[in-house]
Amino acid sequence: MSLFDYTIKELQEKLNHKEITVTYLVKESYKQIRETDDEVQAFLTLNEEEALKQAQELDEAGVDAEQFPLFGMPIGIKDNIVTKGIRTTCASQILSNLDDPLYDATVMTKLKNAKAVNIGKLNMDEFAMGSSTENSSMKTTRNPWNTDYVPGGSSGGSAASVAAGQVPFALGSDTGGSVRQPASYCGVVGMKPTYGRVSRFGLVAFASSLDQIGPITRTVEDNARILEVIAGQDEMDSTSANVEVPKYSEALTGDVKGLKIAVPKEYFREGVDEKVKESVRAALKVLEEQGAEWEEVSLPHSKYAVATYYMIASSEASANLARFDGVRYGKRSENAKDMMDMFKLSRSEGFGEEVKRRIMLGTFALSSGYYDAYYKKAQQVRTLIKQDFEQIFEKYDVVIGPTAPTTAFKVGEKIDDPLTMYANDIITIPVNLAGVPGISVPCGFHPDNQMPIGLQIIGKHFDESTVYRVAHAYEQAAGYYKEKPQLGGAK
Amino acid sequence: MSKISKDQVKHVANLARLAITEKEAEKYSEQLSDIIDFSEQLNELDTSNVEPTTHVLDMKNVLRKDEPKEWISKEDALKNAPDQQDGQFKVPSILD
Numbered sequence: 001m002s003l004f005d006y007t008i009k010e011l012q013e014k015l016n017h018k019e020i021t022v023t024y025l026v027k028e029s030y031k032q033i034r035e036t037d038d039e040v041q042a043f044l045t046l047n048e049e050e051a052l053k054q055a056q057e058l059d060e061a062g063v064d065a066e067q068f069p070l071f072g073m074p075i076g077i078k079d080n081i082v083t084k085g086i087r088t089t090c091a092s093q094i095l096s097n098l099d100d101p102l103y104d105a106t107v108m109t110k111l112k113n114a115k116a117v118n119i120g121k122l123n124m125d126e127f128a129m130g131s132s133t134e135n136s137s138m139k140t141t142r143n144p145w146n147t148d149y150v151p152g153g154s155s156g157g158s159a160a161s162v163a164a165g166q167v168p169f170a171l172g173s174d175t176g177g178s179v180r181q182p183a184s185y186c187g188v189v190g191m192k193p194t195y196g197r198v199s200r201f202g203l204v205a206f207a208s209s210l211d212q213i214g215p216i217t218r219t220v221e222d223n224a225r226i227l228e229v230i231a232g233q234d235e236m237d238s239t240s241a242n243v244e245v246p247k248y249s250e251a252l253t254g255d256v257k258g259l260k261i262a263v264p265k266e267y268f269r270e271g272v273d274e275k276v277k278e279s280v281r282a283a284l285k286v287l288e289e290q291g292a293e294w295e296e297v298s299l300p301h302s303k304y305a306v307a308t309y310y311m312i313a314s315s316e317a318s319a320n321l322a323r324f325d326g327v328r329y330g331k332r333s334e335n336a337k338d339m340m341d342m343f344k345l346s347r348s349e350g351f352g353e354e355v356k357r358r359i360m361l362g363t364f365a366l367s368s369g370y371y372d373a374y375y376k377k378a379q380q381v382r383t384l385i386k387q388d389f390e391q392i393f394e395k396y397d398v399v400i401g402p403t404a405p406t407t408a409f410k411v412g413e414k415i416d417d418p419l420t421m422y423a424n425d426i427i428t429i430p431v432n433l434a435g436v437p438g439i440s441v442p443c444g445f446h447p448d449n450q451m452p453i454g455l456q457i458i459g460k461h462f463d464e465s466t467v468y469r470v471a472h473a474y475e476q477a478a479g480y481y482k483e484k485p486q487l488g489g490a491k
Numbered sequence: 492m493s494k495i496s497k498d499q500v501k502h503v504a505n506l507a508r509l510a511i512t513e514k515e516a517e518k519y520s521e522q523l524s525d526i527i528d529f530s531e532q533l534n535e536l537d538t539s540n541v542e543p544t545t546h547v548l549d550m551k552n553v554l555r556k557d558e559p560k561e562w563i564s565k566e567d568a569l570k571n572a573p574d575q576q577d578g579q580f581k582v583p584s585i586l587d
Binding site: 097098099100101102103195196209235238239241301303304307308310311318322325326327328329330331332336337338339340341342343344345347348351356357359360361363364367374376377378379380381382383384386418419433434435461 | 495499500502503504506507508509510511519522523525526527529530532533534536538541542543544545546547548550553554555563567568570571572573574580582583584585586
């Protein structure tokens with residue numbers, strides 16, 4: 001049994017009883033990385049020296065898990081979360097020389113205050129644009145369950161690293177499914193909190209009205225423990241909500257008696273793999289046996305979500321990514337003669353294919369004469385998608401469906417076809433558009449390729465507690481969290 | 492059917508401050524037209540009386556006290572700059 005099969009609570013008990021030290025935990029993490037990352041390729045930057053120093057300080061100070069809820073816990077961070085003094089690249093060439101960022105994202109400050117230890121920065125699709133992590137300009141991360149397959153994306157490094165047992169937990173970010181879909185593909189737990197739940201200060205912005213940071217873990221309990229540390233209003237992010245943060249870990253009662261589950265028929269439409277549907281239906285049965293009730297419902301505007309999302313997300317991205325201009329930080333083209341040249345060449349040389357495509361699409365959608373037809377239209381359809389959820393949540397506690405239409409696909413399989421790649425996010429995107437919380441929990445393996453399948457549980461605004469309670473009850477009954485990939489060719 | 496011409500692509504690229512080659516202009520013309528065509532499905536919906544959603548939570552004018560605070564020093568701000576001179580960011584000439 002690996003050390004990272006234990007939960008945060010169990011690890012802290014071991015620390016308390018002096019069975020292990022923080023230094024031992026941190027070293028174990030780097031040992032796992034050295035043994036498996038040639039295959040998985042999850043990490044972009046390691047924070048080893050600093051992490052070991054911090055571990056030693058924590059060991060000297062003595063365990064205090066009461067005051068510091070993540071005391072000594074090693075964690076991996078997606079590379080679009082700004083870490084003071086630690087290279088932060090968003091897996092983009094334009095930031096590949098940003099070795100010394102000036103400040104910490106609010107989530108990093110909160111993790112530091114809780115005495116978690118930052119192990120390093122994790123690979124991702126460039127600027128979080130993608131569903132396979134193949135859009136990284138740095139390396140291609142592989143799925144630990146079978147390295148011919150993608151880990152999903154855009155938080156592919158985070159999900160793969162947790163699945164491979166390199167770190168027990170990681171942070172990702174989710175704009176259209178970027179935490180939940182890789183969690184599903186890699187057989188781990190990924191939460192996208194309510195929009196406004198976690199401060200976005202220091203999360204390099206992709207689409208500001210959709211982005212949220214979320215934890216990726218092996219168990220629901222650990223996920224809840226990390227969210228309760230990183231959530232909360234922040235004066236540095238005016239879109240972070242002034243809503244009290246409950247103790248999510250205390251919501252895990254195992255009781256789902258009388259819970260009302262809505263199952264949208266749109267989430268089982270064509271394009272969704274039959275075996276994925278079967279796994280989700282089997283999961284519903286597990287919840288039913290525990291006293292929950294489910295009914296089929298309709299979220300009629302779901303089918304418009306992908307088109308709506310790509311208009312809105314690309315438009316916001318085109319504005320957000322205007323800041324990368326080669327003036328203040330990041331890479332500047334060496335071939336520029338005048339300033340306009342410098343802007344254009346720095347950006348063209350620094351951004352990858354997908355990023356440029358989305359900047360182009362967004363700039364077009366926002367340009368004079370097209371704004372109403374594309375951007376505003378998409379925002380109006382967004383209202384309809386949000387209302388779909390509001391109506392369902394008047395009668396039901398949670399919405400359940402698959403996380404993704406299929407299991408992971410093979411590296412290289414979809415990279416040349418943007419629209420097919422986008423369709424992959426069809427069940428995760430509506431959740432971001434509506435701003436509600438959603439989690440992916442492992443619910444089985446596909447019989448054809450043995451790759452993990454994810455169950456998605458969606459809740460009301462700021463009701464992560466119910467989402468966690470249902471996810472935990474299912475997880476404990478189903479037991480898939482005990483399964484783990486065999487790396488090193490011992491499949 | 493919307494078709495985004497190569498000239499339109501070049502115009503948009505200029506707005507986005509991206510340098511693109513003739514070949515890229517052709518590729519973007521095709522790819523963006525495909526995506527725009529795909530998004531035409533939104534026109535199946537009558538949204539004439541629907542308010543646009545720019546933000547999912549009901550919050551307005553979130554303000555904090557306007558107080559000066561220590562943030563980063565000038566020296567730090569210049570630390571990651573590609574080029575600098577006399578405590579300022581330096582860029583190539585704007586005019587010939």
